Amino acid sequence: MGLFKKGKEQEVAEMIVDLLKKVHECIEETQKTVSHYLKGDLKEAKSSALKTDRIETETDYIRRKILDVLYRGAFLPMFRVEIHNFLEKVDLIADNAETCCDFFLGQRPEIPEEFKERFLKIIDDTLPMSRCLKEATENFFIKGDHEFIKKNMTQIGMTESAIDDDEWKLTRDLFTSELSLAEKMHLKRCLEKLTSISDQIEDTSDWLEVLLISTKV
Amino acid sequence: MGWSLGSNDSANIFGTGVGAKIIRYRTAIILISIFVILGALLEGEKCFATLGELSKLDSRLAFFIALAAAIVVFFFTFLGIPVSTSQAVVGAILGASLYSGAVDFSKLYKIVICWVLTPIGGAFTSFFLYHLMGKLTDRFLKNPVMRDIFIRWGLISAGCFGAYALGANNVANVTGVYVGSGVLSSFNGALIGGLSIALGVLTYSRKVMETVGKKIVALDGYSAFIAELSAAIVVQIFTQVGVPVSTSQAIVGAVAGVGLVKDIRAVSLRSLAEIGVGWISTPFSGGAICYILLILFL
Numbered sequence: 001m002g003l004f005k006k007g008k009e010q011e012v013a014e015m016i017v018d019l020l021k022k023v024h025e026c027i028e029e030t031q032k033t034v035s036h037y038l039k040g041d042l043k044e045a046k047s048s049a050l051k052t053d054r055i056e057t058e059t060d061y062i063r064r065k066i067l068d069v070l071y072r073g074a075f076l077p078m079f080r081v082e083i084h085n086f087l088e089k090v091d092l093i094a095d096n097a098e099t100c101c102d103f104f105l106g107q108r109p110e111i112p113e114e115f116k117e118r119f120l121k122i123i124d125d126t127l128p129m130s131r132c133l134k135e136a137t138e139n140f141f142i143k144g145d146h147e148f149i150k151k152n153m154t155q156i157g158m159t160e161s162a163i164d165d166d167e168w169k170l171t172r173d174l175f176t177s178e179l180s181l182a183e184k185m186h187l188k189r190c191l192e193k194l195t196s197i198s199d200q201i202e203d204t205s206d207w208l209e210v211l212l213i214s215t216k217v
Numbered sequence: 218m219g220w221s222l223g224s225n226d227s228a229n230i231f232g233t234g235v236g237a238k239i240i241r242y243r244t245a246i247i248l249i250s251i252f253v254i255l256g257a258l259l260e261g262e263k264c265f266a267t268l269g270e271l272s273k274l275d276s277r278l279a280f281f282i283a284l285a286a287a288i289v290v291f292f293f294t295f296l297g298i299p300v301s302t303s304q305a306v307v308g309a310i311l312g313a314s315l316y317s318g319a320v321d322f323s324k325l326y327k328i329v330i331c332w333v334l335t336p337i338g339g340a341f342t343s344f345f346l347y348h349l350m351g352k353l354t355d356r357f358l359k360n361p362v363m364r365d366i367f368i369r370w371g372l373i374s375a376g377c378f379g380a381y382a383l384g385a386n387n388v389a390n391v392t393g394v395y396v397g398s399g400v401l402s403s404f405n406g407a408l409i410g411g412l413s414i415a416l417g418v419l420t421y422s423r424k425v426m427e428t429v430g431k432k433i434v435a436l437d438g439y440s441a442f443i444a445e446l447s448a449a450i451v452v453q454i455f456t457q458v459g460v461p462v463s464t465s466q467a468i469v470g471a472v473a474g475v476g477l478v479k480d481i482r483a484v485s486l487r488s489l490a491e492i493g494v495g496w497i498s499t500p501f502s503g504g505a506i507c508y509i510l511l512i513l514f515l
Contacts, residue, residue, distance in 0.1 A: 009362045073238040076438035144359030217351030
């Protein structure tokens, strides 16, 4: 009788925590890829980009496994759908990280020296956001400390605002520089690829809030 | 009668759980059958007396009452109109009483008041339980896994309680007239009635359960649990009063109560109107058919 088997819910919760750990690893490797690239170390950048690609594949595998258990009856139906939506958002974080690495290694944008620090700062600031999301999700599924989760979500929101601000200023400085229009457009795209990761982390954090609300009466 | 009651009303008990894949259909029908029989044997006789008090019955009248009620239930179900076996049986008893000239309308007030109070009681109970248990679960069950386990087991426990209440309350609809006429003893009436309801549950409840389950499952798990528990409490209270009531109307009322809390249209006005129409049309149909049958065959 399915009812008395080891909890599918616990299994799903543990796999979601694993998934968030993998996604965080993915962002760490993306940060390394960008950092090596900006230092001109293409060999290391390639190695990190390959690791990002491998971890992204692993996250896909974990996500599919979670969905399989989820739709075999873990959690109640409405909550199941909300978890599914959350997982789709989490998956997009890893996808965006992989796309960002592909952009750097595939299109090799030429970033002027005076802008390098500011490009690096964006991915550096994204990393703690990912950590906050990982810890908040872990806490949600294991401990359920709502105050801690809300604190982390606020932190994610604030960091994202700061990154948006940096992005706006960097875009302005790029377009008022002496670079050619083609270079400006290329660097703008590069910037968008970097900020898409933090955007997606914030989106996912919003979905975690939906999960949090839906567990309340 | 018992068979059709079992096949229809089991959906009110575990429809949510089966629809949500919380419990397998096979497990659900076994649990319902066990608890229906338990309810019928332990408390079924409490409602026998009320039906017997409505009229002095003999074995011939008892047979035609059961036949008329069964025809009404079958016909309404065939037309897709929700029907209460309690109301069909009471109507048929009144029809037979009118025929034999031994009707006692003074006992009818208590029954009619209980019918009206069933959905209202369901709504009030679920409204208050929702708030009360909501505060407790929000405070002590913050972890979604623990919360899910609580709601899961809550739904199953409420389902077992609902099945017990169904057996205790509705067995009188099945064999009450035979007990009232002295054809069966209380124990035998409860046993045969309980077994026939269980037979309906075991052999022909899948379709109704899956259909109702998908309708009710639009509620979240916590709301479904509260609705099921409230309906079971209300039916059990009326068992103590000794009046057979409709489990379907109890659950519709309970779902409406949850809807009031969350401001969701969980129950349409049509469902509520159907209950109102049922209070009049079902007993009248039962009474009329029974009266006609008696004129034709006695």
